[in-house]
Amino acid sequence: MDKKNLFEKVWKAHSVGLLANGQTQLFVGRHLIHEVTSPQAFGMLREKNLPVRYPERTFATVDHIVPTNEVQEPYSDPLADAMIKELRRNCKDFGITFFDTDTGKQGIVHVVGPEQGLTQPGMTIACGDSHTSTHGAFGAIAFGIGTSQVRDLLATQTMALGKLKVRRIEVNGELNSGIYAKDVILHIIRKLGVNGGTGFAYEYAGDVFESFSMEERMTACNMSIEGGARVGYVNPDKKTFEYLKGRPYSPKEDQWDESVAKWMSFASDVGCAYDDVVKINASDIEPTITWGINPSQAIGINDSIPDPQNADSTDKASLQEAIDYMKLSPGSSIKGTPIDVAFIGSCTNGRISDLEEVASQLNGHKVKDGLKAIVVPGSQIVSKIAEEKGIDKIFRNAGFEWRSAGCSMCLAMNPDKLIGDQLCASSSNRNFKGRQGSPTGRTMLMSPTMVAAAAITGVITDSRELFPKK
């Protein structure tokens, strides 16, 4: 029998046919929507007088614009308020399930999908948000799409797409202590570059990904797009099935065994072919931080800020641009860089295990005076579990603000924004110019534990030195 990788199997199972331009018409089994990229798509449907073809395959939540420090509607921002109302209207008019703010299930779309059991192995998933690759942690093929494609999915449940190549990225060996999934993915992007993944789906594998929890796998898959890969996935295994068991949209008891067998059948066959294979040593990975203005401009905590003078001529200009924007000095150590704001949250690192891990290190520590530090749970469910476990109190006692669920300062479409050229230690996924709401604001991406360490000392710190080994 022909040996195939997961991507090819899932692609084939969902192919409707070839289109005139050579792209594939791909059936998308699960479609997730949110308030920012869907209203224009519904508008286009209304204009063309088209119905939503399979409303039961689309699920909605609201995340980007929700304020995290007020729950009362109307929101003080009239534009944000209009957007949530528009989504409500569209879901109602077209019969789409909406995890609204009063359901206890609202949250960042990439946290909500897995939490509800909507994300399962062997599925095709799409959402009008580039971090949809997160869902690949379950062995699904999950695409971030534009609004016209949201329209296409609503109208036909299919979209036009060119087939991707598959690169297997193996991280073998054992991670040093104090190294997290965030460090692993930042390290991968640093090695392969921001557009190294163009045209590829990334299959993450090897010892490290096998030993990762589902939430750690999600953190890594989440940032695939930051390396230019449209899709990133991990083959499904026992951990995947354990995570899914008993969730609201997971298969019920009587269909369970059959579903697991089906899911297993999608996993890449041993000895199947890949278009490319990259191997990485786990022991090379250090706590990794971005210093620049794209996620590949990252270094280990013990490295120094690169000097554009020593770079290839092609890189010189972009390194200089990043150094200037970040107001750093070439050759200086990144450790000790003063920060103004600390943000723990986002679809990369706003899950319960992220919050638990940080809380377990905080005992006795306090956020540095004058520093703003906020924790924004990825969903209302994460928030509830954390509150039941007293994690909110640990954060509050340490001087963090504890907020309600949303994207918040990851992209600052709500009131949480940097001011002026504040520097933010952030557990999110993008450090683009102006990303966190101020045109001159600066972002350094790192693991939540590293954010906490910086919040306590007020400067970029090696968390392994601050927090004792467990």
Add this chain to the structure above:
Amino acid sequence: MPLEKIHNVSGTIVHVPGDDIDTDRIIPARFMKCVTFDGLGEFLFYDMKFHENGDLKDHPLNEPQFKNSSIMLTGSNFGCGSSREHAPQSLFRAGFRAIIAGNFAEIFFGNSINLGMPCVSVTEEDRNLIAGLITENSELNASLDILESKIKVGDHSISFDLRSGARDSLLNGTWDPLDELLQARQTVEKLHQNLSYT
């Protein structure tokens, strides 16, 4: 309604230099609080064009001679970052009908083609050549011939790359795939029924 067949894009070129220009720079997130794309052109490259107090910055798009440019020349990996269609929409609504770059981020490329806005790749040497020509004469008219994959500017004819699928869909007026997708209704229904999940 049949779509326009796009064989040719012509106009003046504005040069916005820089590699890795991301979608957050093309359209900052705070301008995405809108339920239609209509007004987005106004906010294109907003933080590159304006100081925080609203004063104009030094930016090619602020220069009067480029007010009506319909072609943008830029660096490599243009449009990286977010899947937001707000980015190509803001370019389109600001009057741009084609982008010339080293190469493009994938989602951005697809979103742009879906709008009928060709994104063509040109070598660094040729981009420098075009940039030089515009510096000499900002009113120079350029013309992109989609069929021939050539940019005619001044006395020069410069080759560009454009994936054949995208090229054909522009030439045939099928750049918006919706009509074609709607045709496969029965096969789609079968897939919907047979998939082990709803």
